[in-house]
Amino acid sequence: xxxxxxxxxxxxxxxxxxxxxxxxxxxxxxxxxxxxxxxxxxxxxxxxxxxxxxxxxxxxxxxxxxxxxxxxxxxxxxxxxxxxxxxxxxxxxxxxxxxxxxxxxxxxxxxxxxxxxxxxxxxxxxxxxxxxxxxxxxxxxxxxxxxxxxxxxxxxxxxxxxxxxxxxxxxxxxxxxxxxxxxxxxxxxxxxxxxxxxxxxxxxxxxxxxxxxxxxxxxxxxxxxxxxxxxxxxxxxxxxxxxxxxxxxxxxxxxxxxxxxxxxxxxxxxxxxxxxxxxxxxxxxxxxxxxxxxxxxxxxxxxxxxxxxxxxxxxxxxxxxxxxxxxxxxxxxxxxxxxxxxxxxxxxxxxxxxxxxxxxxxxxxxxxxxxxxxxxxxxxxxxxxxxxxxxxxxxxxxxxxxxxxxxxxxxxxxxxxxxxxxxxxxxxxxxxxxxxxxxxxxxxxxxxxxxxxxxxxxxxxxxxxxxxxxxxxxxxxxxxxxxxxxxxxxx
Amino acid sequence: xxxxxxxxxxxxxxxxxxxxxxxxxxxxxxxxxxxxxxxxxxxxxxxxxxxxxxxxxxxxxxxxxxxxxxxxxxxxxxxxxxxxxxxxxxxxxxxxxxxxxxxxxxxxxxxxxxxxxxxxxxxxxxxxxxxxxxxxxxxxxxxxxxxxxxxxxxxxxxxxxxxxxxxxxxxxxxxxxxxxxxxxxxxxxxxxxxxxxxxxxxxxxxxxxxxxxxxxxxxxxxxxxxxxxxxxxxxxxxxxxxxxxxxxxxxxxxxxxxxxxxxxxxxxxxxxxxxxxxxxxxxxxxxxxxxxxxxxxxxxxxxxxxxxxxxxxxxxxxxxxxxxxxxxxxxxxxxxxxxxxxxxxxxxxxxxxxxxxxxxxxxxxxxxx
Numbered sequence: 140x141x142x143x144x145x146x147x148x149x150x151x152x153x154x155x156x157x158x159x160x161x162x163x164x165x166x167x168x169x170x171x172x173x174x175x176x177x178x179x180x181x182x183x184x185x186x187x188x189x190x191x192x193x194x195x196x197x198x199x200x201x202x203x204x205x206x207x208x209x210x211x212x213x214x215x216x217x218x219x220x221x222x223x224x225x226x227x228x229x230x231x232x233x234x235x236x237x238x239x240x241x242x243x244x245x246x247x248x249x250x251x252x253x254x255x256x257x258x259x260x261x262x263x264x265x266x267x268x269x270x271x272x273x274x275x276x277x278x279x280x281x282x283x284x285x286x287x288x289x290x291x292x293x294x295x296x297x298x299x300x301x302x303x304x305x306x307x308x309x310x311x312x313x314x315x316x317x318x319x320x321x322x323x324x325x326x327x328x329x330x331x332x333x334x335x336x337x338x339x340x341x342x343x344x345x346x347x348x349x350x351x352x353x354x355x356x357x358x359x360x361x362x363x364x365x366x367x368x369x370x371x372x373x374x375x376x377x378x379x380x381x382x383x384x385x386x387x388x389x390x391x392x393x394x395x396x397x398x399x400x401x402x403x404x405x406x407x408x409x410x411x412x413x414x415x416x417x418x419x420x421x422x423x424x425x426x427x428x429x430x431x432x433x434x435x436x437x438x439x440x441x442x443x444x445x446x447x448x449x450x451x452x453x454x455x456x457x458x459x460x461x462x463x464x465x466x467x468x469x470x471x472x473x474x475x476x477x478x479x480x481x482x483x484x485x486x487x488x489x490x491x492x493x494x495x496x497x498x499x500x501x502x503x504x505x506x507x508x509x510x511x512x513x514x515x516x517x518x519x520x521x522x523x524x525x526x527x528x529x530x531x532x533x534x535x536x537x538x539x540x541x542x543x544x545x546x547x548x549x550x551x552x553x554x555x556x557x558x559x560x561x562x563x564x565x566x567x568x569x570x571x572x573x574x575x576x577x578x579x580x581x582x583x584x585x586x587x588x589x590x591x592x593x594x595x596x597x598x599x600x601x602x603x604x605x606x607x608x609x610x611x612x613x614x615x616x617x618x619x620x621x622x623x624x625x626x627x628x629x630x
Numbered sequence: 631x632x633x634x635x636x637x638x639x640x641x642x643x644x645x646x647x648x649x650x651x652x653x654x655x656x657x658x659x660x661x662x663x664x665x666x667x668x669x670x671x672x673x674x675x676x677x678x679x680x681x682x683x684x685x686x687x688x689x690x691x692x693x694x695x696x697x698x699x700x701x702x703x704x705x706x707x708x709x710x711x712x713x714x715x716x717x718x719x720x721x722x723x724x725x726x727x728x729x730x731x732x733x734x735x736x737x738x739x740x741x742x743x744x745x746x747x748x749x750x751x752x753x754x755x756x757x758x759x760x761x762x763x764x765x766x767x768x769x770x771x772x773x774x775x776x777x778x779x780x781x782x783x784x785x786x787x788x789x790x791x792x793x794x795x796x797x798x799x800x801x802x803x804x805x806x807x808x809x810x811x812x813x814x815x816x817x818x819x820x821x822x823x824x825x826x827x828x829x830x831x832x833x834x835x836x837x838x839x840x841x842x843x844x845x846x847x848x849x850x851x852x853x854x855x856x857x858x859x860x861x862x863x864x865x866x867x868x869x870x871x872x873x874x875x876x877x878x879x880x881x882x883x884x885x886x887x888x889x890x891x892x893x894x895x896x897x898x899x900x901x902x903x904x905x906x907x908x909x910x911x912x913x914x915x916x917x918x919x920x921x922x923x924x925x926x927x928x929x930x931x932x933x934x935x936x937x938x939x940x941x942x943x944x945x946x947x948x949x950x951x952x953x954x955x956x957x958x959x960x961x962x963x964x965x966x967x968x969x970x971x972x973x974x975x976x977x978x979x980x981x982x983x984x985x986x987x988x989x990x991x992x993x994x995x996x997x998x999x
Binding site for chain 2: 440444446449552554555557558559563565579584
């Protein structure tokens with residue numbers, strides 16, 4: 140029962156059987172001008188109705204002569220395709236195409252008239268920028284590819300498409316610049332994508348669980364971006380991008396630990412400012428992980444390290460607090476995490492209220508009630524702020540989690556606990572690989588050639604080559620610009 | 631247990647080669663070196679240091695020269711090849727014992743150091759258990775991770791010798807004069823102390839076959855030894871400038887006493903933080919030695935995975951720390967025994983190996999021209 144029948148009545152029956160209980164399926168029997176009977180199927184809501192009326196029904200009903208071959212049917216739709224089995228008809232219908240059957244022909248004509256509801260292109264929420272572009276990806280794969288093509292009109296940009304998900308059948312598009320990217324990388328990614336056997340992949344985030352090299356590790360191993368310019372910047376550095384239909388984020392790999400601290404905006408600022416911001420982010424990284432843990436260890440074990448006056452003011456502020464520092468810290472850290480989550484889930488104006496209630500009322504009241512000390516409030520607030528400086532959301536969330544084991548270790552073993560935890564974290568980072576690239580590159584393994592664009596950002600005309608951390612096969616990024624130092628380009 | 635490591639997991643780059651050797655050389659020795667030198671030769675110790683450096687460089691180059699004839703052999707393949715299965719196996723065992731002993735002594739010293747300077751109240755088994763965790767992680771992943779660890783440690787610790795410069799605030803340059811006032815004999819005698827500080831270059835025995843740029847191996851060992859010399863010179867010269875000979879003899883950890891001079895507006899006792907961070911450097915000594923031992927045991931017993939031996943050794947260390955808590959004098963005795971072994975195996979053995987290799991090839995050429 141898989142092949143189409145020559146009889147229109149049979150086809151109609153099969154369709155009704157196959158799509159029973161689908162009231163949104165439109166089955167439109169009509170006669171061509173030559174009185175040949177025909178049938179048009181589509182799902183209401185997934186198609187562009189104007190196009191169906193004007194480009195399909197009108198020409199067929201008012202002018203079509205007898206049709207012998209479907210590919211010659213007088214429809215004015217851009218892209219058409221003939222198929223001969225029901226599986227493909229089904230897939231086409233569900234992806235917003237409409238299907239034409241004509242009596243006497245055992246084939247069907249698929250017409251690409253998709254027009255489902257979609258969101259307008261808007262500014263990305265999680266990666267806002269000051270000077271960069273303000274376009275963000277949307278939920279339609281083709282749109283996202285078009286956005287990338289707008290930035291990268293080059294014939295070397297290749298697209299490999301895969302269908303993943305037995306039930307949902309999402310289209311994944313792997314984009315790469317074929318003359319820059321190392322071929323192994325594409326092969327490896329292809330292998331991983333094709334080995335996925337699931338019902339449905341609804342978002343890019345779900346996909347990472349299947350693609351990660353180290354699924355049990357806390358650190359993110361793929362970067363996701365909502366911005367076409369960021370995706371293109373990654374492509375130009377020799378990475379690959381994966382556009383997942385239904386998802387407004389694009390997966391980028393292979394990434395390293397330090398690449399999570401770079402943003403596209405860095406390149407639109409002047410280089411000294413950008414370098415300062417880069418350095419600030421790494422300071423924020425250290426504060427996020429180490430500040431609460433160090434405070435706990437200093438108070439609980441090594442108070443002799445602190446100068447006497449500082450110790451006095453800390454002691455004064457802690458005088459009324461009945462808890463050891465670790466409980467104090469956990470109370471505050473957990474309440475700030477809850478506030479963050481609450482502010483995120485609530486609609487905008489209510490979210491702000493939560494911020495005020497949490498920040499002022501709980502913070503101030505807790506100090507006055509003697510549950511926590513002022514200094515702990517400062518430490519926790521500083522930690523929270525620095526974790527928000529880290530530009531990548533996944534990385535920031537992971538680091539926020541990592542500081543809890545650090546705090547526990549510090550409360551048990553003081554500075555030694557912190558050092559041991561740090562060594563374990565660094566060991567995991569250094570032993571990880573993503574898509575065949577060491578996660579710790581270019582710090583360990585060391586590659587000084589890449590250091591121009593990590594902790595600081597050198598002027599762009601000095602970044603003559605692509606980063607080596609992506610194993611790109613073609614390294615040349617630009618020729619010699621600004622010869623002789625002073626004048627403009629070669630002037 | 632995960633898959634055995636493939637040769638690809640061991641390839642190390644030139645910088646990894648240099649920093650792994652350098653960071654293995656810098657260990658507990660630098661913390662006590664100024665006093666050890668002063669005891670024998672007073673403030674002329676820097677001359678002994680230079681002589682020690684020259685000898686260490688020579689021996690390192692001999693190691694590379696001996697290894698370069700068999701570029702794919704580690705020490706544990708080279709020994710059976712040159713000495714036959716039985717003697718070679720015996721020598722391998724000696725080296726395994728030396729490397730394992732070295733890491734055990736270092737572990738015990740690290741625990742002692744931590745208890746003296748950072749956490750007096752903590753028990754040795756707890757500390758041993760904590761220390762074993764990262765060491766286990768780093769040793770598990772083969773030479774690649776050992777090399778990366780060397781690089782990482784270099785990057786996060788290069789400020790440490792520089793922080794000693796704080797001690798220059800009120801330096802007494804006259805401390806050095808007159809040069810040679812303790813007699814040249816004493817200077818030569820002190821060379822032995824300095825030689826032991828350079829121990830660590832014998833890692834070239836296992837690193838060399840995995841080095842990607844073999845031509846730069848000699849350059850690499852010279853670099854590593856020079857970096858070690860610079861670090862030691864900073865520590866000794868600044869100690870000599872700061873303290874008189876008599877004061878210096880009273881300090882057990884003179885380099886750390888130097889750090890006591892550092893007073894920052896927000897940190898009063900900087901040396902506590904310093905010692906906690908210094909553990910990282912000590913681990914960078916323990917890990918390569920432990921790997922050297924585990925790898926040797928793996929080769930000797932013809933098994934596929936060095937991880938069993940690592941776990942066995944580290945578990946043994948934890949058990950040992952429960953049963954036996956060494957005193958400072960016992961630790962010093964162990965250090966001296968390790969030094970003797972190091973002198974024999976790391977300094978005399980390479981010379982012997984090099985000569986033996988030349989003779990061996992000469993005789994084989996005679997027999998099979």
